[in-house]
Amino acid sequence: MNLHEYQGKDILAGFGVRVQRGIVAQNVDEAVEAAKKLTEETGTGWHVIKAQVHAGGRGKGGGVKLAKNLDEVKTIAGQIIGMDLVTPQTSAEGKRVHQVLVAEDVYYPGDSEPDEFYMSVLLNRGTGRNMIMYSTEGGMDIETVAEETPHLIFTEEVDPAVGLLPFQARRVAFNLGLSGLAFKEMTKFVMSLYTAYVKSDSSLFEINPVLKTSDDKILAVDAKVTIDDNALYRHKDYEALRDLREENPIEVEAKEVGLNYVDLDGNVGCMVNGAGLAMGTMDLIKHSGGEPANFLDVGGTADAARVEAAFKIILKDPAVKAILINIFGGIVRCDRVAQGVIDAYKNMGNIEVPIIVRLQGTNADIAKELIDNSGLAVLSATEFQEAADKVQEVLA
Numbered sequence: 001m002n003l004h005e006y007q008g009k010d011i012l013a014g015f016g017v018r019v020q021r022g023i024v025a026q027n028v029d030e031a032v033e034a035a036k037k038l039t040e041e042t043g044t045g046w047h048v049i050k051a052q053v054h055a056g057g058r059g060k061g062g063g064v065k066l067a068k069n070l071d072e073v074k075t076i077a078g079q080i081i082g083m084d085l086v087t088p089q090t091s092a093e094g095k096r097v098h099q100v101l102v103a104e105d106v107y108y109p110g111d112s113e114p115d116e117f118y119m120s121v122l123l124n125r126g127t128g129r130n131m132i133m134y135s136t137e138g139g140m141d142i143e144t145v146a147e148e149t150p151h152l153i154f155t156e157e158v159d160p161a162v163g164l165l166p167f168q169a170r171r172v173a174f175n176l177g178l179s180g181l182a183f184k185e186m187t188k189f190v191m192s193l194y195t196a197y198v199k200s201d202s203s204l205f206e207i208n209p210v211l212k213t214s215d216d217k218i219l220a221v222d223a224k225v226t227i228d229d230n231a232l233y234r235h236k237d238y239e240a241l242r243d244l245r246e247e248n249p250i251e252v253e254a255k256e257v258g259l260n261y262v263d264l265d266g267n268v269g270c271m272v273n274g275a276g277l278a279m280g281t282m283d284l285i286k287h288s289g290g291e292p293a294n295f296l297d298v299g300g301t302a303d304a305a306r307v308e309a310a311f312k313i314i315l316k317d318p319a320v321k322a323i324l325i326n327i328f329g330g331i332v333r334c335d336r337v338a339q340g341v342i343d344a345y346k347n348m349g350n351i352e353v354p355i356i357v358r359l360q361g362t363n364a365d366i367a368k369e370l371i372d373n374s375g376l377a378v379l380s381a382t383e384f385q386e387a388a389d390k391v392q393e394v395l396a
Contacts, residue, residue, distance in 0.1 A: 001227045004052045006101045007241045008225030015196035018219040022103030031077035034102040046105035049076045053095040054246040057087035110214025120206040121197040132156040138209030164194040185218040201231030257309045266291025269314035269323040281326045288388040293320045308344035322354045322394045329361025338367035342374045354394040358387040
């Protein structure tokens with residue numbers, strides 16, 4: 001589950017991580033009031049207005065701007081709220097901005113120049129350990145840094161048996177070239193950041209940039225936080241932060257009816273039981289010359305109601321030119337799935353895209369007979385290659 005910047009910063013602050021302070025606003029009037037309140041609380045004279053959407057690169061699309069007075073706060077907030085923000089991480093249509101974060105200016109003058117760093121905490125799947133990835137090149141896309149200057153990216157892996165040790169946090173600060181108060185501040189920042197990552201059951205913390213201010217404070221200017229969905233039962237307060245407006249509406253609807261669905265860009269809809277078989281099915285579709293339009297795992301109870309719900313979800317995508325149903329009958333019998341497909345098809349009326357059904361496992365022969373004798377425009381298959389050939393045939 002992705003969070004907005006202001007939500008991520010609230011979580012970080014709760015674990016002692018210093019953050020750029022801000023107040024979220026839903027409209028222009030709230031933005032102006034937020035700016036006034038921030039000035040009273042922090043003394044800031046300038047304010048940064050940030051679009052709150054689940055996408056990076058907001059500044060490149062005009063979603064992050066500096067306001068030097070209240071009139072500019074009003075003007076800029078009015079420009080950003082309601083805009084369709086296009087960034088390198090959105091579609092060409094962009095994302096509608098419903099709210100902004102009015103934040104304090106932390107790039108104030110002082111005894112030293114401000115400096116920006118990149119830092120993230122995530123799981124290294126190759127080693128099965130959490131790691132801190134960091135760089136002196138803050139404010140830049142980490143992909144660009146990795147491509148052009150990979151030697152400037154450092155990693156610190158954490159032994160899960162003992163957690164992050166103080167000497168590791170000091171090594172991070174040293175590799176970032178810090179000394180004196182900034183070194184101590186960064187060490188504390190890293191320890192608190194890792195604690196927040198673990199205790200919030202997150203799968204990603206990305207702070208870009210981490211700022212060393214002109215008076216050697218270390219703070220998070222941005223916060224991209226992704227919470228592990230599987231741990232939300234332990235964090236009901238986090239679950240309430242979910243902003244469904246930022247998520248794919250088809251995926252939201254699928255989740256509500258208990259389907260594991262991920263929207264993709266292809267032309268062949270998939271309906272499969274089991275995540276591993278679903279991945280294999282997508283490979284099958286590509287091998288046959290198509291492109292998968294979705295990942296959809298109907299689970300072990302593929303009855304008529306569930307199959308009908310899956311059909312409706314898949315057909316919401318206008319790019320779908322065919323549907324491949326691939327079921328292995330282990331827990332669920334193939335004949336029950338076949339009857340579910342037939343009943344769902346009849347309930348929905350005419351489905352205009354070709355449907356290929358591959359059923360293998362318990363009672364697969366009975367299932368094939370049911371499909372073949374149904375009188376419906378449904379093609380049956382029992383082997384992977386046979387299903388691939390029929391997908392290729394209907395797409396030709």
